[in-house]
Amino acid sequence: MLRRRLNRWFGGEDRRVDSRTIYVGHRPCPANEVFIPPKFCDNRIVSSKYTVWNFLPKNLFEQFRRIANFYFLIIFLVQVRASFVCMPTQTVISDIIFFKIRTSWLPLVFLTVLICSQGYEDWLRHKADNEVNKYRVTVLEDGRRIQKESEKIKVGDVLEVDEDETFPCDLILLQSSRDDGTCFVTTASLDGESNHKTHYTVPDTERDVESLNATIECEQPQPDLYKFVGRMHIYKNNEEPTLRSLGPENLLLKGATLKNTQSICGVAVYTGMETKMALNYQGKSQKRSVVEKSINAFLLVYLCILVSKALVCTTLKYVWQSKPGQDEPWYNEKTLKEKETNRYLNMFTDFLSFMVLFNFIIPVSMYVTVEMQKFLGSFFISWDKDFFDSEIEEGALVNTSDLNEELGQVEYVFTDKTGTLTQNNMEFIECCIDGHQYKYRDASSEVDGFCVTDGPMNTVQQKAGREREELFLRALCLCHTVQVKESTEGFIASSPDEIALVQGAMRYGFTFLGLESKTMKILNRTNDVEMYELLHVLNFDPVRRRMSVIVRSISGETLLFCKGADSSIFPRVKQEEVEKIRMHVERNATDGYRTLCVAYKHLTPEEYDQVDSGLREARLALQDREEKLMAVYNQVETGMNLIGATAVEDRLQEEAAETMEALQGAGIKVWVLTGDKMETAKSTCYACRLFKRNTELLELTVRTLEYPGKRREDRLHDLLLEYHKKTVQDAPPAKTRVARNWSSQDFGFIVDGATLSMVLNSSSENNLHDYKDLFLQICQNCTSVLCCRMAPLQKAQIVKMVKNSKGSPITLSVGDGANDVSMILEAHVGIGIKGKEGRQAVRNSDYAIPKLKHLKKLLLAHGHLYYVRIAHLVQYFFYKNLCFILPQFLYQFFCGCSQQPLYDAAYLTMYNICFTSMPILAYSLFEQHISIEMLLENATLYRQIGKNAMLRWGPFLYWTLLGVFHGLVFFFGVWFLFSNPALQDNGQAFGNWSYGTIVFTILVFTVTLKLALDTRHWTWINHFVIWGSLAFYVFFSFFWGGVIWPFLRQQRLYFVFANMLSSVSAWLVIIVLILLSLLPEILYVVLRKLFLFNFNQKSVKGIFCHFSGLSNVFASRWKSLVVFILFFGVFFIFFLFFYCV
């Protein structure tokens, strides 16, 4: 007993490692003495993040991971708690009491709303999960059909699925309602291929599912959609069990839909989170933009400033108090409570009081404004009529507003091919038979179906022989895996090229009628039906890059027709035929067409028998089946006769090439990640001008790894090193290359899925060279990279690899199908194309656009503007709060460090809420420092904000110094003035609130005018808001000081503002200090423009006109620092001079 249990435990362990055994229908098998029902996970799909129990702690943890939220919580607690603890803090609070408590609640309310909305989202996910999990499915149990909930499916259950239903888990196909034991499936939601795929039942199981006694042994779940290895033991009446091999053609994946087949039966092999779909699904994690990270960094700096300010003040306070007579002068005795409190507790509460006093330096309102800016700003994307597509009658969709600015920071674009770059709409363009070019023309086709066009061969105005023509067309009609759609006219096939070819043949008079019980029927030109028996299909695979069929005609001839890529056909045909056709193929290929060569071969009966037995044997092999099949294929497909070539156009999306060019012009590297075949993808890359004529292609694919006499690993190693040398070591330094504008040697890199996994996995065992690193370096030095034959998860892996590489570049993924979801989720920004197939990509994306061409405006115009806007917003907010609170800090030196606020409570709270918030919000919504047209025309402008240019430490330092300068000017300017507080012509003196109000007035005006200086695009809204908020400040101050407010305990500001305005000196000092504060800025703007002109006279004039206004944007801020310091020095000297006089 114990042993069995132990066995089970360890057995379970073992199963994890290699394979799992499934008992079909949970029927114990005669072969196994002990039937241990194995344990597998249930069929429940969980995409939600939280449960009822862990929601609050987990979500709170997520929230407080944001430094800001945590800080606000602390400050809130300090303010609430402190009032109970001790007197000084309390009075500070009561000083600030009017709004303060209410505003410190604000972030908390904000947080609650955030938590609620996330809870709601998760509830929606729970609901969606439930919908899937509670879906009723039919289970065959002991000959009965039982309706069960989908989540209760166990591994080993036999399920029945009807047409147009989605498979609830991964199934092995046992029985189909179709006669030939096949069923059709579309996997649109899995890999984006909308075509119908044929899957086969396991032989011998078809008839008796009810009583089938079998076990399935298969590998543990793995995410590769195209891979499955297993075998099935079928037990019949105590006979020796028959063994059937299982491959991906027997496996129906969860998420795929049954088509064209009434119903099927299958046994569940992988369930729930172990299905291939679930393994390929990636949870949607919250994306954070670079700007947010910068904000967090700045926040930390300001927190340090805040804490050190509070520390300095606390220390100074106690130093000051230690002087005799200062701690408790007779006019200012302490209360009893204060005297009794512990000295150290007093120190601590003093520290907290200072924190509360200075906490305005960390702007709560910035978070609110940033959120508002993002939310409101994102409307401009959905409103943009350039994004409107009349075909689908929809515009752009914004799923998240958190990433607007990230659109301006993109360094890598990962794009899907099918449906994104191309329309996935193949068209037969032309063909070539025996070196004669045939181009299809509508008008003349009626004459005799063929017409000769002028081409390079136009001197030879002749056709190939009629016999050859017909042979070629028969080859097109027979060599494929196309099915005729039963209900409607049309074809379905696993690859759209094949349909295009069959349709092409149809135009020339040969119509494929369909495949019926291994017989292919063709309607030929003379409207006779020709019948061919289909003997074997030698499937396409990316290594061979060709496919063949072996058919037997009525006359008994056995023929092999083969079509494939030129490179794989040419070596296998008679060489004298090649040259005539090679020219055509190459010309077509450079035009961006997908070319295929067609060849045939007569097989003698002996040859056929040999092939037949070879194939059968190989198909049954359990070990190295692929290799064995391949060997037979290669053996057959030799010595063929080349008939001709075809050219099929994969239509590009509108303006795909222009968009790609614009992106490359903007310094963005474009990588194509596709599940498609390499040839197809390569021709698309040429068509999109990602690869150009002079691009040197570096190929790292299964094909190039095949090198006689070398292990693939070694070959990979050699190739990697070779490419690395070429691209990285021998390449000129980056600067000169940029200057030459990519005109020198371009490299294009091609890699496929299989090789990629070799590269990614081998790094652990090979210590000498980190392949991954080499690979990444090569990729980064190529202008474009093409990754083909990618599984969805591999796409995400690539994105992740680049994302985590040095410098952590910003990545953007764009795709339209469900197979792109993982990369869309993985990238910093995910863009969904609102394609025809499904909405999964759109639903998981951050932004969805109708067409690829819209990407250009989205990045170059919207992204650029959003980035500049928000970066300015962030810097400005920190700046304005620094120069807001600095005078308050300085004032502590003059009031015995007693936490006396400089400004009135109303001013303290209203500053960020009313007086200075609207102009910056308007700026951050409407600013266009460069016009949209200009941005679209000059893609290079995009580079100038790259690498988070406006939020790096340089600009941050500039803004901080500016804030410090302004704060110093405000405070000490007024301080000098108050050396004689009798400022009115009636001899009366001003008090402390007048002091604060003068400083505050200068502050509000300076800060607003500084923004006005930065504004390059004055719409009426900007005018309204800037002048309006200044007017509001004046109005409010009059109003606030004009009334005795019954709810206030102290009427501190009563008539202070009006009295201030009655003093000429106050007016004069306000004017002069505002001007002094803004002077460096104006000077900088003008000088900068001057320098720009002189240094860049040769470069594009127009662009720099627009740049002149961007006084403070770009990296050359350091120059401005010099100006700044110089200015300050000159000012100081002047001042000393005059003061001495």
Place this chain on the structure above:
Amino acid sequence: MFRVSVLQTTDVIPSKEKSRCGRVGGVSRSEKMVKQESESANRPDNTAFTQQRLPAWQPILSAGIVIPGFVLIGLAFIGIGVALLVTSRSIQVLELDYTGDGNGSPCSSCSQSTTVNCKCSLNFTLDTLFQGPVFFYYGLSNYFQNYRRYGASKDDNQLYGDLSYFTSPSSSCSPYDYDGSKNPIVPCGSIANSMFNDTFTLTRTVSGKTDSVPLDGKGIAWWTDYNVKYRNPSVTPLKNAFNGTVKPIDWAKPAYELDTSDASNNGFVNQDFLVWMRRAALPNFRKLYRRIDASGDYQNGLPAGNYTIDITYNYPVRVFNGAKKVVFSNVSWMGGKNEFLGIAYLVIGSLCVVMSVVMLIVYAKFKFPDEE
């Protein structure tokens, strides 16, 4: 500047592709799209606002504007600066310290004793006329009226004449809210308690005859403080309002006896009290004490002669290293004497001019291409 929108679809399909296989030309398709778009309901509004095409003013700070602007501003500022400086220099100020910490100083005896109403006097001589109107200030230094705890220690409701706050002063007045026997203090708080209580009289000695200089104590506090913010309770006699309360601990007499001669200057609306209650911004400050009444001999100010200030010395400042002084000053349109403003204007004005000259030189040397 209103930009006309151009549909991006026109003329972007390169000629090569167009000619390739008779596909729908880019132009005609875009025309079709325009037609369709106008019919669609989902179509975003084509307004200037939604398309970010609001007409906008795009100012450019070019040298052509900035240089003349700077010259003008600079010149104006220099003008104002000169005026300010001249005005400031014309203001006469006479400061006399009477703390009495030196042995030779007249009030040193008073500063050491704790006698109430200790008398001392200061003498000074004016050689010329001290131009009127002359203001008489007292000044304190190292005195932190802006100390937070001090500043919060008053009850505005009480001072507004609200009787309910007489019996229960605000807790912010602590420890000056109740006296030892739990009687409420009115006016409560540190500020009121520490009211400046030195008094001065000014006499002129003309040819052996002493003549007291008339001092005017009206209008030395803010008009709004006197008329609105501070009010006596509407109880006559005023004394009755203070029943059950005690005077501030350090006061010699209760609030209703601050000026018994003038009812409008008594209680909370006593001008000296109001001046004191308006807290100074910085630890060294001066407050208005009196104006020299411009009448009789003093029509034009203080004539030349020998003067004596008789001081009733009560206010202790030496315990916290403070100092006391009296200041005579006349004022101009810009207030009291203050050279800072004039200098600031001169500095910034000349800075503007210097900068515009620098810019002009650079401008002349390089020329701005955009302004040709």
